[in-house]
Amino acid sequence: xxxxxxxxxxxxxxxxxxxxxxxxxxxxxxxxxxxxxxxxxxxxxxxxxxxxxxxxxxxxxxxxxxxxxxxxxxxxxxxxxxxxxxxxxxxxxxxxxxxxxxxxxxxxxxxxxxxxxxxxxxxxxxxxxxxxxxxxxxxxxxxxxxxxxxxxxxxxxxxxxxxxxxxxxxxxxxxxxxxxxxxxxxxxxxxxxxxxxxxxxxxxxxxxxxxxxxxxxxxxxxxxxxxxxxxxxxxxxxxxxxxxxxxxxxxxxxxxxxxxxxxxxxxxxxxxxxxxxxxxxxxxxxxxxxxxxxxxxxxxxxxxxxxxxxxxxxxxxxxxxxxxxxxxxxx
Amino acid sequence: xxxxxxxxxxxxxxxxxxxxxxxxxxxxxxxxxxxxxxxxxxxxxxxxxxxxxxxxxxxxxxxxxxxxxxxxxxxxxxxxxxxxxxxxxxxxxxxxxxxxxxxxxxxxxxxxxxxxxxxxxxxxxxxxxxxxxxxxxxxxxxxxxxxxxxxxxxxxxxxxxxxxxxxxxxxxxxxxxxxxxxxxxxxxxxxxxxxxxxxxxxxxxxxxxxxxxxxxxxxxxxxxxxxxxxxxxxxxxxxxxxxxxxxxxxxxxxxxxxxxxxxxxxxxxxxxxxxxxxxxxxxxxxxxxxxxxxxxxxxxxxxxxxxxxxxxxxxxxxxxxxxxxxxxxxxxxxxxxxxxxxxxxxxxxxxxxxxxxxxxxxxxxxxxxxxxxxxxxxxxxxxxxxxxxxxxxxxxxxxxxxxxxxxxxxxxxxxxxxxxxxxxxxxxxxxxxxxxxxxxxxxxxxxxxxxxxxxxxxxxxxxxxxxxxxxxxxxxxxxxxxxxxxxxxxxxxxxxxxxxxxxxxxx
Numbered sequence: 044x045x046x047x048x049x050x051x052x053x054x055x056x057x058x059x060x061x062x063x064x065x066x067x068x069x070x071x072x073x074x075x076x077x078x079x080x081x082x083x084x085x086x087x088x089x090x091x092x093x094x095x096x097x098x099x100x101x102x103x104x105x106x107x108x109x110x111x112x113x114x115x116x117x118x119x120x121x122x123x124x125x126x127x128x129x130x131x132x133x134x135x136x137x138x139x140x141x142x143x144x145x146x147x148x149x150x151x152x153x154x155x156x157x158x159x160x161x162x163x164x165x166x167x168x169x170x171x172x173x174x175x176x177x178x179x180x181x182x183x184x185x186x187x188x189x190x191x192x193x194x195x196x197x198x199x200x201x202x203x204x205x206x207x208x209x210x211x212x213x214x215x216x217x218x219x220x221x222x223x224x225x226x227x228x229x230x231x232x233x234x235x236x237x238x239x240x241x242x243x244x245x246x247x248x249x250x251x252x253x254x255x256x257x258x259x260x261x262x263x264x265x266x267x268x269x270x271x272x273x274x275x276x277x278x279x280x281x282x283x284x285x286x287x288x289x290x291x292x293x294x295x296x297x298x299x300x301x302x303x304x305x306x307x308x309x310x311x312x313x314x315x316x317x318x319x320x321x322x323x324x325x326x327x328x329x330x331x332x333x334x335x336x337x338x339x340x341x342x343x344x345x346x347x348x349x350x351x352x353x354x355x356x357x358x359x360x361x362x363x364x365x366x367x368x369x370x371x372x373x374x
Numbered sequence: 375x376x377x378x379x380x381x382x383x384x385x386x387x388x389x390x391x392x393x394x395x396x397x398x399x400x401x402x403x404x405x406x407x408x409x410x411x412x413x414x415x416x417x418x419x420x421x422x423x424x425x426x427x428x429x430x431x432x433x434x435x436x437x438x439x440x441x442x443x444x445x446x447x448x449x450x451x452x453x454x455x456x457x458x459x460x461x462x463x464x465x466x467x468x469x470x471x472x473x474x475x476x477x478x479x480x481x482x483x484x485x486x487x488x489x490x491x492x493x494x495x496x497x498x499x500x501x502x503x504x505x506x507x508x509x510x511x512x513x514x515x516x517x518x519x520x521x522x523x524x525x526x527x528x529x530x531x532x533x534x535x536x537x538x539x540x541x542x543x544x545x546x547x548x549x550x551x552x553x554x555x556x557x558x559x560x561x562x563x564x565x566x567x568x569x570x571x572x573x574x575x576x577x578x579x580x581x582x583x584x585x586x587x588x589x590x591x592x593x594x595x596x597x598x599x600x601x602x603x604x605x606x607x608x609x610x611x612x613x614x615x616x617x618x619x620x621x622x623x624x625x626x627x628x629x630x631x632x633x634x635x636x637x638x639x640x641x642x643x644x645x646x647x648x649x650x651x652x653x654x655x656x657x658x659x660x661x662x663x664x665x666x667x668x669x670x671x672x673x674x675x676x677x678x679x680x681x682x683x684x685x686x687x688x689x690x691x692x693x694x695x696x697x698x699x700x701x702x703x704x705x706x707x708x709x710x711x712x713x714x715x716x717x718x719x720x721x722x723x724x725x726x727x728x729x730x731x732x733x734x735x736x737x738x739x740x741x742x743x744x745x746x747x748x749x750x751x752x753x754x755x756x757x758x759x760x761x762x763x764x765x766x767x768x769x770x771x772x773x774x775x776x777x778x779x780x781x782x783x784x785x786x787x788x789x790x791x792x793x794x795x796x797x798x799x800x801x802x803x804x805x806x807x808x809x810x811x812x813x814x815x816x817x818x819x820x821x822x823x824x825x826x827x828x829x830x831x832x833x834x835x836x837x838x839x840x841x842x843x844x845x846x847x848x849x850x851x852x853x854x855x856x857x858x859x860x861x862x863x864x865x866x867x868x869x870x871x872x873x874x875x876x877x878x879x880x881x
Contacts, residue, residue: 050414050415051436052436052438053461053877054458054459054460054461054464054563054877055413055414055460055461055462055877056458056460056462056464056563057461058461059461059462059464059505059562059563060461060511060546060562060563062505062548062549063548063549063552063562064549065546065549065550067547068542068546068549069545070536070541070542070545080536082410084408084410084411084415085410085411085509086411086509086535086536087410087411087534087535087536088410088513088516088517088534088535089410090408090410090411090861090866091404091407091408091409091860091861092860093407093410093861094408094410116438118436118437118438120456121708121710124710126710127436127437127438127439127708127710127718128415128435128436128437129435130407130408130415130435131406131407131408131409131415131416131417131433131435132405132406132407132408132409132417133407138696162458163443164438164443165445165456166455167442167443167444167445167446167447168442168443168445169443170438170439170442170443170708171437171438171439172427173438187653205458205564206461206563206564228634240623254437261575261788261790262571262573262788263569263572263573263575263576263786263787263788264567265576283561287551287556288555288556288561288562289549289553289554289555289556289561289562290550290552290553290556290557291553291556291557292556292557292559292560292561293560293561294557294560294561294565294566294743295560295561296556296575297558297559297560297561297565297566297567297575298560298567298573298574298575298576299560299565299566299573299574299575300566300568302454302566303565310455315448315450315451316450316451316453316454316566317450317454317566318450342659346437357664360576360786360787360788361783361784362577362578
């Protein structure tokens with residue numbers, strides 16, 4: 044299968060993240076799935092006219108376009124002209140290139156939250172009128188419109204994340220190349236369910252603190268980040284804490300809040316990212332699928348029952364109180 | 375796109391060797407793009423006469439408006455938003471934002487905080503140097519245009535884009551090295567661990583040992599593949615003569631020697647000279663000093679650096695306004711219709727002068743004897759930029775080993791920070807590709823103004839009001855355009871030698 048990758052209103056971070064794919068690495072994974080890179084802006088030899096010739100062949104249908112990967116938001120401004128990004132070497136706005144190429148693509152993938160929903164580029168006053176390929180924040184539509192279907196009959200596949208995990212991209216591409224993908228494999232935001240049916244909370248090493256609401260107060264504390272420091276891991280759809288990043292990492296393992304970056308409109312949470320908004324001491328965003336009354340009851344009970352070890356360690360930057368050594372053998 | 379402004383018949387030129395057209399354009403315009411293997415989108419327009427670049431204009435064609443997006447937000451949100459300016463300088467952007475907040479709040483990092491944040495920044499910078507050398511820069515020498523060179527077969531096998539043998543060893547080594555990010559920053563890019571008071575990720579005893587293991591493995595990779603020699607021998611080279619001797623001692627051993635052979639054959643030390651005026655903000659603080667000194671290099675020597683004289687000219691930028699403003703007073707309002715403008719990039723100047731920033735500037739200003747000697751001999755050029763970058767990998771990795779050993783688990787990693795409601799702050803960092811500055815103004819607890827000048831904003835700036843071209847625009851003048859070339863290979867070498875990051879440039 045041929046893969047073409049283009050970048051527009053983003054940071055290039057999903058590509059850089061992808062380069063850190065390991066065991067196996069990026070090139071072996073793609074080769075193993077029979078995927079050939081037609082052109083990628085960071086990796087390919089071809090530059091300038093060589094690329095424009097290639098795109099002309101794709102547009103003319105002479106070269107098959109099996110996989111079109113778009114990274115970065117689509118910039119419609121100013122005033123609908125798309126002039127905030129004219130593809131270099133052409134006077135043509137990138138949004139026009141994307142529309143034309145998407146019409147030729149057998150599968151169309153939004154790589155990262157910007158290409159999927161608009162992302163950080165659509166933040167604040169959204170000065171460039173940025174949107175995603177088929178969503179504008181939570182609203183269906185975006186650049187291509189909600190009726191768009193690629194050659195395979197699918198909507199745009201949103202490999203959302205800021206950045207995406209390298210495996211989310213490679214596994215989605217592999218699934219397509221080896222077995223095909225159906226709408227059953229995508230969630231309501233067209234994210235691959237392989238990773239989007241998980242919560243970031245799953246596998247979080249702070250879970251014991253979470254259980255007792257033993258909370259971190261300040262950056263570098265070991266406690267749970269949900270109550271005070273803005274963590275949305277109990278609501279965020281991704282497998283970051285079971286899959287892990289760059290070897291052994293994740294946001295919560297790195298000491299900071301999950302900001303729900305796989306979600307549309309994560310860039311405008313309505314409060315400071317690193318602060319949990321609360322009403323009468325209860326966080327406004329409750330864990331997914333948890334009725335409020337249960338959460339309140341469970342939390343107050345858990346807080347009352349917090350062991351001394353967790354109470355102290357939660358506000359320390361190292362293990363101040365180690366677990367007691369207890370014989371576990373049944374006597 | 376090729377445009378002709380005139381045609382004149384020319385005779386066969388004996389030096390051109392192969393194919394010679396019956397007529398050669400006297401003056402032609404070339405538009406180069408999409409210019410790939412740089413970070414982000416780039417267009418270069420050339421006026422070509424008699425087989426040489428006569429004038430160049432550099433267009434950064436993407437505008438996203440981060441300075442506008444940040445206005446009115448909680449100042450702490452800069453730690454989430456600014457890293458997302460760039461996927462390759464993400465930590466540099468985080469660090470600059472954290473330093474700007476620290477400056478505004480008047481907080482200092484505990485020693486562990488400095489060590490850990492230095493390690494995260496160094497990891498990004500070295501990974502970027504590696505990515506640049508192996509994936510962005512070297513593949514150009516594997517192009518068929520060099521098929522007649524004696525080094526071609528070896529270079530093609532090693533560096534061909536997507537298929538060369540180097541990528542097969544470099545990508546795994548890079549990925550393993552970036553396990554430092556997993557341990558110290560949660561992930562890369564776009565971490566939120568770097569804070570004004572230090573780091574949100576305290577290093578535990580076992581993690582400190584693991585970091586040493588990762589560094590040792592990366593050192594092994596560099597000594598085997600990149601240098602073919604211990605790092606100590608690389609950093610000990612103190613003159614151009616010493617570099618020549620080192621290269622000759624074991625020809626072809628390691629990729630630096632492979633590059634030196636190519637550079638020598640193609641005369642890369644005579645290619646891509648810009649202004650020979652360099653700046654570095656200084657890098658990697660520790661206990662009141664820095665690993666690499668800050669300063670200005672001009673008129674062949676070190677000069678005092680006065681940051682108050684920085685101003686961004688907008689005469690040729692698609693921005694409202696013309697006057698050059700200091701970034702603390704900077705304004706960013708796009709205007710896509712502006713006459714005379716040809717780039718979204720502003721034109722920063724220091725005391726009205728064009729500067730070059732990057733690893734070459736850093737090592738020159740810090741005073742490394744090899745780089746001082748190379749620049750004295752041939753100035754800033756394609757070859758010296760690449761040599762400085764590889765030398766810096768060796769120097770910084772050795773420093774990283776010391777930083778990890780100096781970490782004391784159990785001691786504090788992050789100081790408390792309260793951001794004042796009324797304040798301003800400056801954050802200055804050296805990213806892989808040069809000097810990055812953030813200027814922040816807070817009023818009533820919100821961001822009133824946020825201005826960013828990135829490394830490639832300096833290097834790839836358009837002309838200023840006086841009509842003076844930016845550093846790359848100057849460096850391209852005189853570059854060879856071979857008959858029939860639409861994306862001249864010499865131009866590609868020069869452009870990529872700066873390791874440009876276009877998403878940072880405009881942001």
